[in-house]
Every structure is written in structure tokens, then in C-alpha cells.
Amino acid sequence: MTEQTKITPEIVAEHGLTPEEYDLILESMGREPNLTELGIFSVMWSEHCSYKSSKLHLKTLPTEADWVICGPGENAGIIDIGDNQAAIFKMESHNHPSYIEPYQGAATGVGGILRDVFTMGARPVANMNALRFGMPDHPKMPHLISGVVAGIGGYGNCVGVPTVGGETDFDESYNGNILVNAMTVGIADSNKIFYSAAAGVGNPVVYVGSKTGRDGIHGATMASAEFTDDSEEKRPTVQVGDPFTEKLLIEACLELMASDAIVAIQDMGAAGLTSSSVEMASKGGVGFELNLDNVPQREENMTPYEMMLSESQERMLMVLKPGREDFAKAIFEKWDLDFAVIGEITDTGNLTLTFKGEVAADIPVAPLVDKSPEYDRPWNLDADKYEPLFAGDVDGVSDYNQALLKLIGGPNLSSRRWIWEQYDHMVMGDTLGDGRPGGDAALVRVHGTNKALAITTDCTPRYVQAHPIEGGKQAVAETWRNITATGGRPLAITNCLNFGNPERPEIMGQFVGAIQGMGAACKFLEYPVISGNVSLYNETNGKGIKPTPAIGGVGLLADASKRASVNFKREGDIVVLVGETEGHLGASLYLKELFGEERGTPAKVDLAAEKRNGNFVRSIIETGDIDTCHDISGGGLLVTLAEMAMASNMGANITLDGDHGTLFGEDQARYVMAVAADKLDDIQEAAQSTNIPFKVIGTVGGDNLVVTDKVNVAVSDLKNAHESFFPEYFSKHD
Amino acid sequence: MKARVHVTLKAGVLDPQGKAIRHSLGSLGFDGVEKVRQGKYIELDLAETDKDKAMAAVDEMCRKLLANTVIENYSIELD
Amino acid sequence: MKARVHVTLKAGVLDPQGKAIRHSLGSLGFDGVEKVRQGKYIELDLAETDKDKAMAAVDEMCRKLLANTVIENYSIELD
Amino acid sequence: MKSAVIVFPASNCDRDMAVALEKIFGEKPAMVWHGEATIPDVDFIALPGGFSYGDYLRSGAMAARSPVMAEVIKRANDGVSVFGVCNGFQVLTESGLLPGALMRNAGLKFICKDAYLKVENNQTRFTNKYEAGEVVRYPVAHHDGNYFADADTLKALEENNQVVYRYVDAEGNATPEANINGSQNNIAGIINKAGNVLGMMPHPERLIEHDLGGDDGRALFESAIAALANA
Numbered sequence A: 001m002t003e004q005t006k007i008t009p010e011i012v013a014e015h016g017l018t019p020e021e022y023d024l025i026l027e028s029m030g031r032e033p034n035l036t037e038l039g040i041f042s043v044m045w046s047e048h049c050s051y052k053s054s055k056l057h058l059k060t061l062p063t064e065a066d067w068v069i070c071g072p073g074e075n076a077g078i079i080d081i082g083d084n085q086a087a088i089f090k091m092e093s094h095n096h097p098s099y100i101e102p103y104q105g106a107a108t109g110v111g112g113i114l115r116d117v118f119t120m121g122a123r124p125v126a127n128m129n130a131l132r133f134g135m136p137d138h139p140k141m142p143h144l145i146s147g148v149v150a151g152i153g154g155y156g157n158c159v160g161v162p163t164v165g166g167e168t169d170f171d172e173s174y175n176g177n178i179l180v181n182a183m184t185v186g187i188a189d190s191n192k193i194f195y196s197a198a199a200g201v202g203n204p205v206v207y208v209g210s211k212t213g214r215d216g217i218h219g220a221t222m223a224s225a226e227f228t229d230d231s232e233e234k235r236p237t238v239q240v241g242d243p244f245t246e247k248l249l250i251e252a253c254l255e256l257m258a259s260d261a262i263v264a265i266q267d268m269g270a271a272g273l274t275s276s277s278v279e280m281a282s283k284g285g286v287g288f289e290l291n292l293d294n295v296p297q298r299e300e301n302m303t304p305y306e307m308m309l310s311e312s313q314e315r316m317l318m319v320l321k322p323g324r325e326d327f328a329k330a331i332f333e334k335w336d337l338d339f340a341v342i343g344e345i346t347d348t349g350n351l352t353l354t355f356k357g358e359v360a361a362d363i364p365v366a367p368l369v370d371k372s373p374e375y376d377r378p379w380n381l382d383a384d385k386y387e388p389l390f391a392g393d394v395d396g397v398s399d400y401n402q403a404l405l406k407l408i409g410g411p412n413l414s415s416r417r418w419i420w421e422q423y424d425h426m427v428m429g430d431t432l433g434d435g436r437p438g439g440d441a442a443l444v445r446v447h448g449t450n451k452a453l454a455i456t457t458d459c460t461p462r463y464v465q466a467h468p469i470e471g472g473k474q475a476v477a478e479t480w481r482n483i484t485a486t487g488g489r490p491l492a493i494t495n496c497l498n499f500g501n502p503e504r505p506e507i508m509g510q511f512v513g514a515i516q517g518m519g520a521a522c523k524f525l526e527y528p529v530i531s532g533n534v535s536l537y538n539e540t541n542g543k544g545i546k547p548t549p550a551i552g553g554v555g556l557l558a559d560a561s562k563r564a565s566v567n568f569k570r571e572g573d574i575v576v577l578v579g580e581t582e583g584h585l586g587a588s589l590y591l592k593e594l595f596g597e598e599r600g601t602p603a604k605v606d607l608a609a610e611k612r613n614g615n616f617v618r619s620i621i622e623t624g625d626i627d628t629c630h631d632i633s634g635g636g637l638l639v640t641l642a643e644m645a646m647a648s649n650m651g652a653n654i655t656l657d658g659d660h661g662t663l664f665g666e667d668q669a670r671y672v673m674a675v676a677a678d679k680l681d682d683i684q685e686a687a688q689s690t691n692i693p694f695k696v697i698g699t700v701g702g703d704n705l706v707v708t709d710k711v712n713v714a715v716s717d718l719k720n721a722h723e724s725f726f727p728e729y730f731s732k733h734d
Numbered sequence B, C: 001m002k003a004r005v006h007v008t009l010k011a012g013v014l015d016p017q018g019k020a021i022r023h024s025l026g027s028l029g030f031d032g033v034e035k036v037r038q039g040k041y042i043e044l045d046l047a048e049t050d051k052d053k054a055m056a057a058v059d060e061m062c063r064k065l066l067a068n069t070v071i072e073n074y075s076i077e078l079d
Numbered sequence D: 001m002k003s004a005v006i007v008f009p010a011s012n013c014d015r016d017m018a019v020a021l022e023k024i025f026g027e028k029p030a031m032v033w034h035g036e037a038t039i040p041d042v043d044f045i046a047l048p049g050g051f052s053y054g055d056y057l058r059s060g061a062m063a064a065r066s067p068v069m070a071e072v073i074k075r076a077n078d079g080v081s082v083f084g085v086c087n088g089f090q091v092l093t094e095s096g097l098l099p100g101a102l103m104r105n106a107g108l109k110f111i112c113k114d115a116y117l118k119v120e121n122n123q124t125r126f127t128n129k130y131e132a133g134e135v136v137r138y139p140v141a142h143h144d145g146n147y148f149a150d151a152d153t154l155k156a157l158e159e160n161n162q163v164v165y166r167y168v169d170a171e172g173n174a175t176p177e178a179n180i181n182g183s184q185n186n187i188a189g190i191i192n193k194a195g196n197v198l199g200m201m202p203h204p205e206r207l208i209e210h211d212l213g214g215d216d217g218r219a220l221f222e223s224a225i226a227a228l229a230n231a
């Protein structure tokens, strides 16, 4: 196949374009595209870059608040955190690459999301990872789990950004399609933020970072192309991450950003040089002329098609102010990185590529972005579905001790220590001691201040599956609650929407419902969406994954000395339950892990209660009157108490009426706090005066967790069960 | 019987280590090093004495563990 | 000219990777693997065309960077 | 106290080290880029943790051949305190300032957690503020911390009291279980014969304030101040 190849319907199809989409291309071009041009259209109009199935619905999400500096549309979203400082963050998926090559797939996922954040001028300060694996006994899982975790650590540890938290689920629906979602949070000065809109006709376009190879070039296309010679050489390859180069790139970019030399900058993510140049040109309403001979190349005889579609990692594209090339070049050379002026801004409105003295492509930029197809795909959603389950609808267990041990020792609630001990979660010296992995939200101090960011990722796919709207709401609410439980004020979220095939109405229905729920929660909680990512077609053999809209939430503690963590601090503290307990067992973990059942709908999220209860809890933490708090989520109240006991090696004596619904129900908007005895009256009064459900349930102390006559387990036994899942699993499978 | 296995990156796969070594050799003053690729070299002592059986076994070891065939090639010598 | 360098651990130096590979091969059901040692294999493309000069240069590269002679041996082949 | 932190490409605990030095020494350290041929006149040179050159080839190997290292070696020979943590320790062994080598962790995995250490020698300029045999808790965060030296070297290290820190359990016993990375003799940190070059895998600079989880690491830097005052 050569650049002169005649475009046939087969080639169009191989590029994942429909005949109708190809007609649109003909119309935009006013002529037949050549192969390079077709390749450029195909990646720009891919689901990944164009959001053609999701755009319509994403638009409905609330994206604004007084503290939002930049919402969706840039490389990452930005919020104001006071004192002329901004937090910049985003989450992104790397699901398919991680299934093919778990180490490199996960590693390059981390690298990609880091670039989205530092390209805006932020120093990355924290990484998070949201992982979903198949059933532990699936033969591929040991390899996938250990590879993904090693890859995330391998990249994050080397670049020196702490990986401070995340989530890990196991469910059959991910057997053939694991999910690897990575999030980065960075901090910048509010007046030193960099955007991607190119400007200034004649300004130089500069390529920095690693050289371009044939990495990750659109597999389907390449595999079916007819190669004349050295086809072995040209085969598309898995992208390999180079965190060493990334670290240099971070430092070099931040050094250059301290000057005024940059007009615009954008990382080369998916579809590398194509999407970065097209997006920069489109945002600025200008044209780009690139001379591909000047692109630093790692391999010989690369074609324009390959250069434009390559997904080589650790590269950035910048527009500089005229005359600042030498200044910038000196910085990149100091850091041993490639630096090349590869073109300039034009007023043509076209992306014009020259190669070996000829025009290799000449495409009007606007249609690449604006004319990309947008679909209103049919969807099915039963919004009224409501099948709650309570204690009487579920068989009881005879032994609550065993039930608790099974839950906290099972794959979904066991300690993730085996994972996070492979991540440097302390480098940069601002991970607050009690905010190290294991708490509700990670707490990362804003360097040199007394403020801290609270960061969490959450989603309960069981709920989204059972009721997409409530599930979408719940995912947002849970991040909000997790931040609140540390004393943080939740500010904004990013998301990574992982779903199956959107061409199937029931999957599209899940998507639409989840967005509705998310939107409602974000709006009510004044907790806007400022960035995100969509990953569709997560399917194997026609079976989709559980809908997984992973939410990454960020909040702020104005004074980090007033914070709470999950461990009990003192014997004798009074244990208090905040929030209403009805005993919802629908779609609960209890039902799944103890009975192997997934039925019913989850507890509805009462956003008003969520807000009321959370604001109350936070207000108490902010006074410094309590330092122990944990929200209630998967596994219910008993699991929450057990987690608090295990974190502190202290037991508690709890008195509770009620049944397994009370102990294991997953009602929302609830927290457990431990309150010093002499503070109890004041706090209780505050709760009563604002109508917050507030109940004293026991006292901290002893070596056992005791709940009336139902539960009595030694904390050490709890810990053994909790800590042994991963080590035992890998001692069997390494 | 002894098996020697070489595991190398497939052509076209980025080799960050090789790249860094080349750079470092350059700063140490070694000119004219045009390319560096780093791979693994693994020696196995086998109880097996039959050459064909040993070859088959090591080949399987390579595919299952020693090499990551998504990005690496391997070759086996016996003696 | 191409140089192939093997860097292997000296006898007596413990080899955590080799040991772990041997263990993993065992759990994968490969019996009779008595010992595993892992080393590095480095390929260098050199501008030099004179064999002796190339050998001298690569030897120096090994001593200065490619091998840690406290724990490693190296060998060089040219072609 | 005047100090310097050497910065290699992809050092990543350089800032952490600088923050700790400034907090405890009361003066900002000079940050010295690996390409420099000179180091300002200081009493304490720190080689920070990180992944210099991505840990490619061997951890610390390429950094040890950086131009600045010739000067570090010279200063070390002049008796200046040189302190290498984690990757800095690897650079010290690769450059020959300390004996032995740091190999891949026995478990092959990167490990980040708090480790208990016993201060085996509190008669050094880096540990005089600790009690003899004191058990302290410092974080570790490394992939290649498995200390190896040949039998003669090990024997000499032990006989000369050059083993400064050992991995132990909470009670201070150097058990195999406490030996998190498989190091010979549970070695976590060693000093040179002259007593002015200390290398260790654990990170005292990460534990110098209560908010970060403890302050066991402070006394190391305070020891250096005391030693200088008494010199």
C-alpha cells in the first residue's frame, strides 16, 4: 500500500469508517482523500477522539461552578484551590492495551494521563488507579493483575509521582476485558496555566520528547495492508513506556513554562501527531503546515501515514513565540530530549503536510473536528425500575462472625496492601501519614502550605447494572462522601466512562442512565464534571462489562491539621452512626459474596440527605472536634466498623438492634464517627438542631469487635482474614 | 544439559534501556556507537538429556514465562 | 560492525531473578530445571570497521559501564 | 550547616531531601546538576533517591559515571560527609565509594512501606543522636535494595562496625522475615572505613514530621550537625 493507493470501500471499512462517514469526508475535502488523509480522518472520527456516540449525552453534565477555571474540552480540567493555586486533573482508560500487554499497557496509561496534566502547566502531585479484574480464578488473571500493578508502579515510581490510591474490583464481567483507569492530579499557579489553542500566523510549531516510531499504529489497518518489503519491520507494535524520558519531559516542560516562550502546548496522546496538531489548530482557528522530514524518527523509511498515526509515547507539540526557538532548544537539550521545529502556523485553516518536497496531505481542519459524526444511538432504559430488597427478602446467615470474615477476606473487600506497597505512595513528601492508601480519600498536602487535596476514585458497577441512574448518582455521591469523611470540601470530579458496545440499545441505555444520575448528583452537590474520558466497546463475545462509570473526585482541606481518618484513636471514644439505616440489601456485596446472587435494586440515593449529613460531618471535622470518621459503603455498617477496628488495632463494643439488613445493608449517606466522650453532648446537640440522624452505637476499646450478641471477633482475626487474600492468591499463582 | 536463551525485543519495539545506554556511552566519550539494544540472556541447567525433548521443553518455557511474545523474540541454543 | 556482549553474574553472586524464574518454572510444572541464571545481552552497532579497535573499544565500554565487575563477568563477540 | 544535593536525570527524591535538609540544617542546600564539574564548599553532600537514568542497565550505574561524581569522590576522600539514600546508595556502590552491590529485591517486586531498622552503630557522624541498638522506623521504596558483597567484604564490614543499619522486626530481631529485600546479613545501610560516607536503602528524609507518619528520621540529620559542631 502506498500513499497513491486508490481508496476502495474495503480500505474505508478497514479504517473503521462507514460509507456514510466516507461520503462526509468526500464532501469536506471536495475530492478523494489520499491514504494519509483518510488515516487522519479515521482517527479523528474514531469513537476515541470524536466521542460520536457519547457527545450528545455528555453535553448534559454540569460543568460549572465559581471555582472551576477550566471545564471539559482541554487536556484536563482545572479548579481554583485558593492562594493563586489551581488543581488540574483528569482520568483516562487504557483497557485494551492492558489486556494485550498488562505491564506496558498500564504503564503507558499512567504516562498518558500524566502528560495531559503537565501539558497544562501543572506539576503532577498524585496518581490514582481504578482497576477492574475478572474472577480471581480465571486463568489469565494472575498474569493480568501482577502485570498491571507492576506497570502502574513501574511508571509512576520512576517519574516520582506518588500513587496514592485507587480502587480494585473483581467481577466475572471483566474476565475478557479488564479495566485500567488512571488519574493524575497536578498543581499549578492559577496565572501560569497553558492551553492548547494555537495562535500567531508564522509562529513555529515544535516537537519535543521522544522520537517517533511505528508504535501502536492502527492495528486493523496495518494488518490488512499489503506490504511489499520488510513487512516484519512495519508490523504495528505495542507501545512501550519510557518513564525515564517522561520524567525528563516533565522537568523540561515545567522549566520552559516558567518563561513566556510558549503560546500553546498539547501532549501527543491517542492518534499522536494527528490529534495534537488538529486540536491545536482547530481551537485556535488557524492552519498548520508541517514538514514531516523534520519529525524526529526512530525507524527508517517511515511514511507520512505512519508518522501521523503513530502513538509513540513521551512526545509533546508546542507553538512558540517567534524567536524563542533557541532558548527553548537549550532547555530540551539540557534534558537530553529531542527538539525539532517541524512547521509553522498558517492562515489557510488547513492541516498541510509536506514530505520529501511534496504535499502529503492537505485537509481543512474545521471539518476534521466539527463535522465529525455525532450519533443519537437508540437506547433502552427502565428508569422506574425499583425492586428494593430488605432483610426479609434474603436468606439469613447463621453465623455473622463467619459472614464478616468472608466479606472482608474476599476479593472485593480484602486489603489492597499487596497492590499499594508496589507503588511509591510517599515520594514528594506530602502524602499525609493517615492519608496513605487505605483511607477514604488520599490526602496530599499542597507543597509548602497547610492545605491538602483529598482525592478518591469510586464506582459500584453492581449498582449501575441494577439501576443505571441510581448507580450513576451513587458513584458521584460516594466520592463526595469519601472526601467529606476526611474533612475535605468536595470540589469537582473527573470520570472515566467504561461501557460495552453503544450500538446495542441496552448498553446505550446504561450509558444514558448513568449520565443522568451523575448529572443529577453533580448538580445537586455543586460538584461539577471538569474532565473525563469515555471508553466504549468493552466487550468480549458479545457480552459487555458491567457498566463502570468510574468517578475521580477532588476536594480541599483548607487546614490539613483538621482532618479525620478511619482508625480509632483512643479507647473510650464514643462510636456514632450518622444517617438513616433501612437495611437495603438489593445489589449488595453481602448478597453477591455470601449467596452468589445479584438481584434487586440498590438503595436510592437521597441527594438531600447526602448533602445534609455530609455537610454536618465535615463541619464537625473542621472544628477539630473529631479526628475519626469513615463512610459506609460496600458491605455496610459491620464492614465499616471492622475496617475502623483493623486500621487501629482496637476493638469496639457496639449495641445495635436489627438484623442482617442493619449490619450489611448498603444504605447511602451514612458515616461512622468516633467522638471523645467529653465532646459528645455538643456534637449530638448540633446534630439534633439540624435534624441529622445521629445515633450513639457503642464505645471504642478491647481487642474484639463486638456487636450485641451477634458478632464477636478478635481484631487480630479480622486482620488475618483481611490481609491474606492477595498474598495467598499470589503464593498460589506465581 | 545446558540451555542458553536469548530474549530480545522485536524489531520496531522501543528499547528505552538501549537508548539510555547509547546516550551514556556517548557522554563517556565513546563515539561511533550507532545503536544499542538490550535483551536478556538466561542459562538453564536441565536434567533432561534428550536434545529434542529439551528443546521442546525450553521452547514452552519461553512462550509461557521467559519471553513476553507480544514484544519479544527468543532463541534457544542447547549444549 | 556489530558487537554482542553477554554480561553474567559471577559465580557465587546470588541471582534473585534466576532463582525466581526457577521457582516459577517449577510452579508451572516444568520439572528438572536445576539451575537458572539470568544475565544481560547487549547488541551494539559500531561505526568502527577494524576488529581489533572495535574489540578494544567494547572491552573498555564493558569495564566502564556495561558490566559491574564487582559482581559481573562479560564476554564480547564481534561480527 | 552547608549542604548540597546532587541531581541526576530522573532523581526524584531530590526535593524531598532538600526539604529535609533545609528544615533540619536551617539552610537551603545547593542543588547541583550531575553535569557540573564542581560542588560548592559544603559540609554535607546528599545523593538522593529516585530512578537516575530510569534504573536502566543497573540502578545507579549511569549516574555513577556522571561528571559530578569525580568531584563527589574527591570530596569524600577529603573527608566531607557524603550521604546516599536509595538510588544514592546504589550510585555510591557503583562508583566504588562503598563496597558491594544492590541487586533486585529477592521478591522481585518494588516495595514501599515502613521498615524497622536497628541502629547497629551509633558512633558515626550520621547516627550519634540515636541510642546504640535503637530500633527506628523509616520508609523504604525501592526495587533494587538487595545488598550483596563477597564473603571477605562482608566479614570486613561486620568486623569494622561498618554495618550501620539492619532490617529487623519491631522487637529488634534481624529475622529472615524482617529482611524485606533479601539483603545479606539483613544489611540496610553501611558506612565506609573512614566513617564519612554512608549509604542506605531506607529513607530517613521521608520521616521527619509527625504529619507524614513519624519523625524517626530527624536524628540522622541532627547527628550530622552535632558531629560537625564537635569536629
Ligand SMILES: Nc1ncnc2c1ncn2[C@@H]1O[C@H](COP(=O)(O)OP(=O)(O)O)[C@@H](O)[C@H]1O
Pocket: A048, A049, A058, A061, A071, A072, A073, A074, A075, A076, A077, A090, A092, A116, A269, A270, A275, A495, A496, A497, A529, A530, A531, A532, A533, A534
Ligand atoms: N465523560 C466525560 N465527561 C466530561 N468530559 C469529558 C468526558 N470524556 C471526555 N471529556 C473531555 O473531552 C476532552 C477530550 O478527551 P480525550 O480525548 O480523552 O483527551 P485526550 O485527547 O487528551 O486524550 C477532554 O477535555 C475531556 O476532559
Ligand SMILES: [Mg+2]
Pocket: A074, A075, A116, A267, A269
Ligand atoms: Mg490530551
